[in-house]
Amino acid sequence: DIVMTQSPDSLAVSLGERATINCKSSQSVFFSSNNKNYLAWYQQRPGQPPKLLIYWASTRESGVPDRFSGSGSGTDFTLTINSLQAEDVAVYYCHHSYSTPPYTFGQGTKLEIK
């Protein structure tokens, strides 16, 4: 199974500042035949189900604010949240959907306001 490891486990960022969350997969999730990375990011606010933010490592889901961006390729990925807002307080998860399942999640990163 591919192991997804996020860092840090938690972080506190001031309102209006930038938050950066990293995700590393134990093997590449890049599919060369279509040039896509099978990596998604989810936001889970307290008491809510997860919400898809980013898929294919950098494609923003419809309706997601453009302060959220994803980058990276192969085994190393980053979720960046620019100009942090109060409603961005949540736990963020990376998740791979490369090849055949099982499709594993990272352990989550808790984002708080400093």
Added chain:
Amino acid sequence: QVTLRESGPALVKPTQTLTLTCTFSGFSITTSGMSVGWIRQPPGKALEWLALINWDDDKYYNTSLRTRLTISKDTSKNQVLLTMTNMDPVDTATYYCARMIQGLKDGLDVWGQGTTVTVSS
């Protein structure tokens, strides 16, 4: 509008078998590329991917739980079922179902609200 809703018992006893139902609307699971998966989350812990069923009835399971899990679909009722045998208190969690469209987004783009299952005698 695409929706998914989980249902099942809120309380099960240790060693019992849990059966959860995901009832969905707004899409057909027989459409090429369509999949429905189950994910769980113990209280205060991370998401754990459990199982996935494809439009073509291919089924996939969490490696460490595969002997206890069975996923199936009833296309006439727009439902996906998950059974988990030999329940234990460590299986106490919120269980979610979610849709994935392979080749379009390859992410779990719509989730149910989840159903909470407690395992206790």
